[in-house]
């Protein structure tokens with residue numbers, strides 16, 4: 001197969017490439033604010049396959065392609081042949097002859113890998129059960145913009161060892177920071193993903209110990225898409241893992257709080273933390289737009 005680059009996890013790009021995408025994301029943000037044209041992907045088409053719900057991912061990719069002079073199309077399995085059992089491999093072969101890039105949000109991570117294997121064009125992971133790399137581009141951009149380089153800093157992940165946690169583990173490797181993970185027993189991140197990060201990521205059971213002195217505190221919903229039936233059990237297990245003002249007070253004095261959203265106030269995060277006047281979660285959400293525009297440029301324009 002060709003040397004088509006994909007973005008299925010943060011490990012698909014080098015640390016230097018990731019940093020250059022983040023720099024470009026901030027530049028694209030400035031250009032958009034200044035009303036300066038930046039149609040670098042004129043005529044390019046992005047296909048977006050969503051097997052799960054989305055607000056931010058869908059809107060940021062669609063608006064982003066349009067701002068870059070291209071276009072995006074939303075494909076739901078409900079009204080494509082994917083939903084009627086056409087193999088992923090065949091869909092990849094066909095779509096990639098018609099469009100310039102494909103973004104997929106799905107359940108099994110294996111789906112995006114199989115798609116990418118049979119695609120002639122770049123494939124972007126818009127969230128799987130295992131990873132959410134696009135969110136990390138936005139989170140890292142947000143940290144860089146508010147606090148400078150994250151290298152050597154400490155990040156506390158409080159909550160589920162889920163797809164976001166896995167992407168934070170990969171980010172710790174690629175951006176060179178320390179990750180402390182506070183999660184209940186039975187909700188740990190994948191052991192292999194954790195082990196591959198070596199000393200950069202470790203499980204620190206207690207939220208207070210994990211957050212102590214941290215420069216960034218991150219959480220996510222306790223009930224990810226596809227886990228709706230486990231809701232009650234999860235809410236009980238995660239009750240001691242809520243990010244509160246008291247918990248944030250143990251972090252570094254200028255610590256940031258991030259959440260990929262959607263957030264459930266009163267569950268994984270106290271409303272007062274999320275809605276604090278200096279909360280950066282809205283910048284973080286906005287940066288999905290800029291970071292993914294930079295990613296699209298990288299993959300499509302080189």
Ligand code: CP
Pocket residue numbers: 053054055056057058127135260261262
């Ligand atoms: N954070 C995130 O991916 O949001 P959506 O589910 O709304 O796309």
Ligand code: NVA
Pocket residue numbers: 127162163164220221223224225260261262
């Ligand atoms: N962990 C969450 C993230 C949502 C953006 C989920 O997978 O549902």
